[in-house]
Structures are given as structure tokens and as C-alpha cells.
Amino acid sequence: MSETVYDLAIIGGGINGCGIARDAAGRGLKVLLVEQDDLASATSSWSSKLIHGGLRYLEQYEFRLVREALQEREVLLKIAPHIIHPLEFILPHDQHMRPAWMVRIGLFMYDHIGGKISLPSSRTVSFPDAIYSAGLASAHKRGFFYSDAKVDDARLTVLNAIAARELGADVRVRTRLVDGKRKRDANEWCLTLHDVDSQASTTVFAKGIVNAAGPWVKHLLDDTLRVPTTSNVKLVKGSHIVVPRIHEHQHAYILQNDDKRVVFIIPYEEKFSLIGTTDIEVGAIADAAKISPAETDYLLRAVNRFVAKPVLESDIVWTYAGVRPLYDDGSDNPSEITRDYVLKVDHDHGALPLLSIFGGKITTYRRLAEHALQDLKPFYPAMKNEWTDKVRLPGGDIDSVLKTTQIRAEQYSSLPADFLRRLVMRHGSRADSILNGVATLNDLGKTFGQGANLLCEREIEFFIREEWARTAEDILWRRSKCGLHMDNAEREQASNFIADTVNRLMSKI
């Protein structure tokens, strides 16, 4: 039995749980975060990886959400310059779309609704354009340019968890909350945790709970904590396909399909294009385990309405699917259900709070955390004020990826510059912990894959020791995307090596 009484037990190691853990720990609360699988193993690695206001939400009058998201885009670009980067978008104008003047008004609002922006403003582009219509069929005569940003979603989640740990939070992965009740006599929540690997159970105590279980939010309330709620989530499946790069330039396309939905083509992992997403309401999380043939057809058809060289099913190198846990606002159309978040606080006569999160976006996680702690403030009067908007995330104390890579390339001249760049893009200034004492490639230990996407023993050990990685999947597909750049044989070799390294290192902890 653990004797510690935490101020706040956070259930769920997705972006919202990790973001709240960082914020709360920095305000002086004693925080526990439990994640039943890997950090970001659910919705927070299934996203389209955009830090965006969401142009299309303007049409749904979601002005609050768009304003907050655009303001956050500015904040996040500053606090995580290693993993968040500006992304130019081109919206080709199609005869089935709204008239050009209407699109221009929408883009004007998008440029201004969030206040001052550091990214380039929107404008019209005539096609053909050497860059901005690259890869498109010649049928389109013009397009619209606007700015947004892209993120490594899984790494953003992990960096928040690292920051929380650095501020004193106790972060436990592969640990599931299986039972919890309010103990009024002791004025504590009593929580039973299950270690997924050892099958052992532990009891911990907390003054309050944050239910950041994403798609499991309702299950946690109704079944685990037995605090029934009338609020509900709608599970809306979204799938993506990854294909070889559709054009060589750095911009993304936002394509309006003939059903009025939008589909993105986003430059991804240098060699690839990420295409998504779909919007399909499902009854259970398990129904969204993988992309369906109908979704694949839908995405291919949407893209092939616009591109010059048809994308074929045989071009697909990777797919992923997941569910959005959206707040049920009564809308029947999955694309129109609000993407905004709703926070609900349940308490026992002013004590033992339980705050549950419905909905949300990666983009707004930091503001969601601030709102959550504002709602919890009456229960923790000594809690400090907001602080996360100016403090960089771990590794984010760099000028830019370019400058930091140049400096590292001089320092480690025997290592390939593109490998160093990828390392900086994952770790920022923390890459130094991996490179410390390295003079030649051999010093990196065993390596897998090649070129920029080389995965080395040093980094594997770093992921296990410093970033809670416990399986090959954690490392190949979430801490890095090196798995995408390997063939089957390389993936198998890397997986076996990772499994051995986890066993070796974990037996010493």
C-alpha cells in the first residue's frame, strides 16, 4: 500500500492528461498520471498532426474554438520549435465549391480572428504555379494560400509528460485505473491501479481526479468510478493513408470533396504524403481499429479528383485509424459535431473533485489544461497561477531546427547532417544527451535503417530510460517514426533488439 496522498490523480496519458499534469505540477500540486498503455497510444497519435484553427469550423460558427486554436498556434510554435513547424496550405478552387469571394472572406476571418499572427497571411494564387499547383491536374485555374502548422503529436504528448516529471509528477505507464471510490471519512479518493505487465494491484489516494481518458471518458465515469453522467461522447472514426510524396514542395493541400467534406494532403516524414481523414460514427472504440476498404476508396477518390497522377491502392505504404471522442452535442452529421471541449466537474459537497474532459483537439490542449485547473481552483486554493504559455517544452530551448543542426553538424562532423537534423527534430536541445561523447558512427551503438532515419542504440536506450518506452511499437511508431522508413526485415531486427534492450534496462531499474 502506498502512503502517498496525491493532490491530483490524472487518468489518461494522451495530450490532455499530460498537458494537465505538466500545468498542475508547475502550480505546486502533487500529481500522479496513469496511462494504461503507452503515452499517446490512443487518439493523441491518431490525429492529422495539425496545429490549426480549423478553417472549416468557421462555417459551423465555431468562432470561440477557432479563435482559441489560432491563438494557441502562435503559443505552441514558440514553446516547441523542434516539433511544431509552420505549414503552408493551398486550397484549390473547384467549381463545386463556394464562390471565390466567400472563400476570401473566410480566409480574411481566419487571418484575423485570433489576433496578431506571425505566419504569412492568406492570398489568391493563379494556377498553373511552379510550386503551389505542383502535382495537381490542370483543370483548376486558381487556389488560395493560407498558413497553419504541423506537429509530431505523439512527441508533443511525451514532452508534456517529461516536463510534468521534471516538476515532480509521478508518471506511470502501463498502469490502469480499475476501481475508485470517494472515502468521505478520510476525505480522499481511494484508487486501485493495475500494472498491465506484472498484473499486480496497488492502492493510491488522491484529493481529486482528472478523467482524461479520451474515448474511454464515459466508461471511466459509469463503470470504473461509478459516477454516472448524462454527458456523452460520440465516437467518430478517422482514418489516414500514407503514400509516396505527391509533390516535392513543402506545402499541403486542403481539398474539398464533392460531399463538401475536406481531405488533406500533407507532406509527411519527408518522403511521404499523409492523406486524411474520414468521419464515421462508430458504436465502439474497437470498431475503429483499422481503416476499412470503403474509407480507403473514399480517400483515394477524394484525392484523385484533384491530382495529376492518380494515387493507387498499391501506393499505400501505411495506414492508421482511430476515434475522436467528441462531446455529444446532438448533431447527426459526424463532420458537424463540435470539435470544442466540454469540462464537467462532479464533487462531494465541495470536496473530492472529479473533472472529466469531453472532446478537444491537440491544438487546444494547453488552454484546455488552463481551463481545467481554473475549474479545480476552488478545491486547491493555494494553487499557483497560469504559467505554461511562455515556458518552452523540454528540448524546445533552441533558435530553430536549422541553426541547431548546423551547430551540431560542426560539433559532430563525422555524423551525417540529415541524421543530426532528424535527431534535433525529435529532441531539440535534448539531442545532446544522446550525442554526448560520440565521435564516430560506431559510438552510436547498433543501428537500424539508414540515412536521416537511422535509429541507433543510444537513442533506443534514451527512449526507454527517459521517455517511458517499453515496446518496439512505442519506439518505431510513436517516439520516432523510424518504423515507416524500414522494410519488414529491418523492422523485425529492430523490434527484437528493442525487446532485448527493454529487458536489460528494466531489470536494472
Ligand SMILES: Cc1cc2nc3c(=O)[nH]c(=O)nc-3n(C[C@H](O)[C@H](O)[C@H](O)COP(=O)(O)OP(=O)(O)OC[C@H]3O[C@@H](n4cnc5c(N)ncnc54)[C@H](O)[C@@H]3O)c2cc1C
Ligand atoms: C482522425 C483524427 C484526426 C485528428 N486531427 C487533429 C488535428 O489535426 N489537430 C488537432 O488539433 N486535433 C486533431 N484530432 C483530435 C485530437 O487527436 C484529440 O482531441 C486528442 O488527441 C485527444 O486527446 P486525449 O488526451 O483526450 O485522448 P487520448 O489521446 O485518447 O488519451 C486518453 C488516454 O487515456 C488512457 N486511458 C483510458 N482509460 C484508462 C484507464 N482506466 N486507466 C489508465 N489510462 C486510461 C488511454 O489509454 C489513452 O491513452 C484528431 C483526432 C482524430 C481521431
